[in-house]
Amino acid sequence: MPFVPDTQTRRVALVTGGGRGIGRAVSEALARDGFNVCVNCSSERSLPGAESVAAELAEKYGVECAACAADVSDSEAVDALFSFVAERFGRLDVLVNNAGITRDGSLLRMSDEDFDRVLAVNLRSVFLTCRRAAKIMMKQRWGRIINMASIVGVVGNAGQANYAASKAGIIGLTKTVAREFGARHVTANAIAPGFIETDMTAELPEKVLAGATERIALKRLGTAEEVASLAAFLASENAGYITGQVIGIDGGMSL
Numbered sequence: 690m691p692f693v694p695d696t697q698t699r700r701v702a703l704v705t706g707g708g709r710g711i712g713r714a715v716s717e718a719l720a721r722d723g724f725n726v727c728v729n730c731s732s733e734r735s736l737p738g739a740e741s742v743a744a745e746l747a748e749k750y751g752v753e754c755a756a757c758a759a760d761v762s763d764s765e766a767v768d769a770l771f772s773f774v775a776e777r778f779g780r781l782d783v784l785v786n787n788a789g790i791t792r793d794g795s796l797l798r799m800s801d802e803d804f805d806r807v808l809a810v811n812l813r814s815v816f817l818t819c820r821r822a823a824k825i826m827m828k829q830r831w832g833r834i835i836n837m838a839s840i841v842g843v844v845g846n847a848g849q850a851n852y853a854a855s856k857a858g859i860i861g862l863t864k865t866v867a868r869e870f871g872a873r874h875v876t877a878n879a880i881a882p883g884f885i886e887t888d889m890t891a892e893l894p895e896k897v898l899a900g901a902t903e904r905i906a907l908k909r910l911g912t913a914e915e916v917a918s919l920a921a922f923l924a925s926e927n928a929g930y931i932t933g934q935v936i937g938i939d940g941g942m943s944l
């Protein structure tokens with residue numbers, strides 16, 4: 690028998706780094722689907738932007754949205770973020786770990802600091818949020834965890850040892866969460882985007898982008914909205930039998 694959750698109350702989603710790029714599109718797709726959304730951003734400096742996204746989505750879709758600044762690599766800040774969600778929304782049903790950074794460079798020149806920071810923001814954060822979210826979700830016997838990995842975490846990429854390691858780590862962590870909490874109807878999946886048009890890829894030199902486009906079967910970069918549609922599907926009731934998967938969305942780049 691499929692598990693039928695309580696649908697009387699609006700479900701609540703937390704999107705880390707949800708104020709811009711792919712995260713913003715995910716926040717919007719979930720609000721459109723009727724979730725109340727907590728839009729996380731990295732610092733007080735980015736809070737006004739995240740607050741205006743939250744206000745816009747609340748107005749457009751008639752759901753409750755709020756923004757909360759927290760550096761998700763910091764355990765105390767993640768505690769404060771989860772307290773905010775509990776106080777403001779009273780529950781948590783969907784966690785989207787989207788926050789991520791790059792600090793690219795060849796392995797030989799990569800500093801300890803650049804390695805550690807990327808691992809902390811991209812991977813440690815996922816451990817910190819999953820540990821808290823899984824506790825809530827297992828008690829309510831329903832939950833969706835969606836982690837933003839990358840195709841680079843599957844195939845590697847020259848110049849991205851730190852980033853590739855963090856994204857590969859996310860994949861192992863996601864599969865473990867899926868195994869540990871599946872019996873409580875909590876699913877955990879990773880999304881592995883290829884090249885998506887956002888601020889992150891806008892920083893890349895024209896030559897790199899042209900070379901990448903050539904390797905993509907569909908001959909174009911993806912959009913944040915396309916990644917968000919996948920995240921929204923994974924958050925939905927219809928995705929209830931999908932867990933522990935790494936779902937590529939790369940226009941056929943990894944073929």
Ligand SMILES: NC(=O)c1ccc[n+]([C@@H]2O[C@H](COP(=O)([O-])OP(=O)(O)OC[C@H]3O[C@@H](n4cnc5c(N)ncnc54)[C@H](O)[C@@H]3O)[C@@H](O)[C@H]2O)c1
Pocket residue numbers: 705706707708709710711712729730731732735759760761762786787788789790810837838839840881882883884885886887888889890
């Ligand atoms: N754009 C791509 O081509 C691509 C491809 C594969 C994977 N991804 C992944 O998708 C996710 C979103 O990427 P994007 O392209 O939208 O990038 P982006 O740089 O536009 O957005 C990243 C978001 O993460 C937030 N963030 C950064 N550090 C944070 C911290 N310490 N605490 C909380 N939030 C923090 C930022 O504020 C921002 O909202 C990332 O995890 C990225 O690795 C992107």
